[in-house]
Amino acid sequence: MRVLFVSSEIYPLAKTGGLADVSAALPAALVEKGVEVRLLMPGYPEALAATANRSSEATFTDIAGIGAARLVAAHMPDTGLPVWLVDCPAMFGRQGGLYQDATGADWPDNAQRFALLNHVAARIAGGALALKWRPDIVHANDWHSGLLPLLLEAGGGSRPATLFTIHNMAYQGCFHSSSLDGLGLPDDVFTPDGIEFYGSVSFLKAGIRYSDHVTTVSPSYAREILTPEGGCGLDGLLRDRRSRLSGILNGADYRLWDPTCDAYLLRHFSPADLSGKRICKAELQRELGLPVAPEVPLVIYLSRIAEQKMADVVLDALPSILARGVQLAVLGKGQANLEHRFRNLAPLWPGQLAVRIGYDEQLAHRLQAGGDILLHPSRFEPCGLTQLYALRYGTLPIVRNVGGLSDSVVDFNDESLRTEMATGFVFDEPDALAMLRALDRALALYRKPMAWRKLQRQAMQSDFGWETSASRYLALYRRLTLAGPAGEGIARCQAGFADAAE
Ligand code: ADP
Numbered sequence: 001m002r003v004l005f006v007s008s009e010i011y012p013l014a015k016t017g018g019l020a021d022v023s024a025a026l027p028a029a030l031v032e033k034g035v036e037v038r039l040l041m042p043g044y045p046e047a048l049a050a051t052a053n054r055s056s057e058a059t060f061t062d063i064a065g066i067g068a069a070r071l072v073a074a075h076m077p078d079t080g081l082p083v084w085l086v087d088c089p090a091m092f093g094r095q096g097g098l099y100q101d102a103t104g105a106d107w108p109d110n111a112q113r114f115a116l117l118n119h120v121a122a123r124i125a126g127g128a129l130a131l132k133w134r135p136d137i138v139h140a141n142d143w144h145s146g147l148l149p150l151l152l153e154a155g156g157g158s159r160p161a162t163l164f165t166i167h168n169m170a171y172q173g174c175f176h177s178s179s180l181d182g183l184g185l186p187d188d189v190f191t192p193d194g195i196e197f198y199g200s201v202s203f204l205k206a207g208i209r210y211s212d213h214v215t216t217v218s219p220s221y222a223r224e225i226l227t228p229e230g231g232c233g234l235d236g237l238l239r240d241r242r243s244r245l246s247g248i249l250n251g252a253d254y255r256l257w258d259p260t261c262d263a264y265l266l267r268h269f270s271p272a273d274l275s276g277k278r279i280c281k282a283e284l285q286r287e288l289g290l291p292v293a294p295e296v297p298l299v300i301y302l303s304r305i306a307e308q309k310m311a312d313v314v315l316d317a318l319p320s321i322l323a324r325g326v327q328l329a330v331l332g333k334g335q336a337n338l339e340h341r342f343r344n345l346a347p348l349w350p351g352q353l354a355v356r357i358g359y360d361e362q363l364a365h366r367l368q369a370g371g372d373i374l375l376h377p378s379r380f381e382p383c384g385l386t387q388l389y390a391l392r393y394g395t396l397p398i399v400r401n402v403g404g405l406s407d408s409v410v411d412f413n414d415e416s417l418r419t420e421m422a423t424g425f426v427f428d429e430p431d432a433l434a435m436l437r438a439l440d441r442a443l444a445l446y447r448k449p450m451a452w453r454k455l456q457r458q459a460m461q462s463d464f465g466w467e468t469s470a471s472r473y474l475a476l477y478r479r480l481t482l483a484g485p486a487g488e489g490i491a492r493c494q495a496g497f498a499d500a501a502e
Contacts, residue, residue: 001477002036003027004135004160006121008114008144009098010039012078013047015361016098017304018250018385019142019167022217025253028079029470035477038133040121042092042113043072043085050077057084058129064119064184066112067091071120071129086120104336111175114144114203115183122151125160135160137477142166143173146207147185150195153210154186161480164211166204168382169225169232170308173203197233208237212480214245215473217383218404222247230380248473249407251466252388257368259393259460264365269394271460274453277369277394284370287363288354290327297326297446299439300371300395302364302386305334305342305357310377310400310430315341317432321375322349324443329371330355331363368393373442379430381405387424388464394456397424398438408464412445412455423459 007023009015027037041047048054051074058071069088076083086092091113096102099110107113123129125138125148138160140148149162180190180201190196195206208214216222224230226239238245256262259277260270266283269276278294285292299321303309314321315338321328330342330353339357346355356363368374374390374397383404387397391409399405405426412422427438446452 001034001137001474001481002133002135003030003038003137003139003477004040004121004125005037005139005141006040006117006145006148007141008042008117010041010047010076010083013041013050013076013083014044014098016359018383021253021385022167022250023141024076024079025251025255025466026470026473027081028253028255029251029466030474031079031081033470033474035474037081038135039076039081039083040117040124041083041085042098042117043070043087044092044098048072048074048085048087051075051083051085052077057131058123060120060123063116063123066116066119066182066184069116069120071124084124086117088116091116110173111179111201111203112182114173115147115185118145118147118151119184121145121148122155125152126155126157136481137161137163139163139165139477140207140211142168143171143203143207146173146203146205147183148207149211150185150189150206150209154189161477161483162211162213163476163480164207164214166208166214166216166225166382169204169216169230169234170380172197172205172232172234174200175203177201202234205234205237208234208241212244212483213476214238214241215476216245216247217250218407219247219249220406221380221382221403224380224403246476248469248476249404249464250383250385250388251469252385252392252464254392254465257365257389257392259369262365262369264362265369269369271394271457274394274456280366280369281372282370284329284366285327287366288329288356289351290329290354291351293327297372297443298370299326299328299373299375300367301328301330301332301375302367303332303334303376305332305338307335307338308379308381309334310379310435311335311338311342313377313430313432313435314375315345317436318345318349318353320432320436321439322352324439326352326373326443328353328375329367331358331360331367333357333359368395371395372446373398373439375435375439376405377427377430377435378402378405384408391423391459391462391464394460396442396452396455396459398435398442399424399426400430400435401426401428402430412441421458422455423462424455
């Protein structure tokens with residue numbers, strides 16, 4: 001089984017969020033199962049610089065009218081997996097973010113940038129390059145590679161089967177219709193039945209509409225996106241394609257996120273011996289300029305600063321959170337106005353509130369290790385990895401009952417019989433009151449050290465490794481390749497597809 005795995009970010013070459021973690025860990029888990037995976041991503045300068053044994057595999061003088069590019073072959077610095085990078089300095093060789101400039105504004109040519117990635121992927125997958133390698137499956141991820149199933153379908157002839165994974169419906173890659181001319185797409189696709197979305201071009205819609213199968217990253221989210229509330233305008237199309245939609249829960253990469261061997265921690269710890277966690281907490285308090293107080297609950301908020309993550313609600317609730325006598329450590333990056341509010345509020349609670357705005361991978365690990373409670377509310381959450389990591393580190397998560405959070409955290413409730421399985425605190429409504437009630441339940445348990453430690457151990461022992469999820473992807477790849485790319489076979493094997501949840 002040969003898989004071309006296309007993603008706009010892959011850790012450690014480039015990362016803005018969970019997509020990068022998944023794009024690193026899932027291919028590695030598939031390789032463990034004997035799958036031959038090759039990765040493809042944009043050649044951002046930091047990604048090119050971080051790869052080993054680079055060589056030029058192909059050159060394009062002008063690909064699809066977008067520009068000149070080079071296909072660079074290299075290996076991942078950690079796993080050694082083969083990775084191709086699309087080297088096009090005019091598109092990817094710039095200082096700033098992957099998708100935005102330093103001021104937070106989207107790059108104006110994002111449509112062309114990612115169309116280029118898709119065209120290169122289509123050349124590889126369609127066998128147009130003399131590479132001596134063709135995939136059986138093309139696995140495209142999020143809007144950045146949404147045009148790929150369309151390009152392969154439009155290319156005619158024999159093509160690999162296509163799987164499109166939605167990591168977040170809220171990011172759709174919608175562009176003004178005037179960008180259409182420069183994308184090298186067939187003339188007839190800009191229709192409501194194609195990639196037109198309320199007058200714009202939608203890369204996400206293209207991925208959903210033209211792929212052989214669509215997955216999303218948790219069974220609950222797979223159901224939620226079928227509703228007007230969760231479907232971000234594409235629920236109708238998703239309902240039409242319901243028989244080809246399933247949810248596979250993401251995993252956590254325990255090679256990187258495991259407190260028994262985490263490279264970024266001063267002390268390691270395990271469910272059997274939590275003494276190292278207490279040392280990590282003291283170190284973290286020191287590092288953040290908070291009083292070193294073992295008895296004070298240390299709550300962490302580690303997140304993209306966005307309304308999706310209820311950052312606005314957390315900000316509004318700050319006085320109430322801190323009135324409960326906790327310490328709160330915030331690490332995040334995102335929406336400028338919300339970042340600004342966090343920065344401005346930090347000095348009001350010296351010794352209680354520590355705010356770090358920016359992206360800091362190592363501090364993220366130290367927060368997970370030293371924190372007592374992860375505050376992880378979300379208005380919607382396709383899967384969420386942060387709570388999976390928190391579980392492993394015995395940092396008990398407070399999460400909203402939505403998407404992958406519902407699928408991964410079991411609520412602690414004194415009255416329920418599920419206490420033996422409980423791993424955190426779950427609340428329903430997306431508001432401050434519900435979140436604070438969950439915080440109160442957590443703090444009440446924190447005051448009972450024996451019970452707290454029991455819950456910590458249960459959380460740390462829950463297994464969200466990639467093994468199970470990678471097996472599910474592999475089973476799906478097999479079904480798709482058996483069905484054949486022409487579509488008729490796919491219809492044949494529909495009966496075998498689980499409805500919404502894999
Ligand atoms: P999303 O992909 O929606 O942002 P996830 O929970 O799926 O959320 O994944 C978030 C990933 O990004 C985790 O690996 C988390 O540790 C990391 N992360 C988020 N914000 C930061 C930050 N400011 N600094 C370092 N890592 C961060």
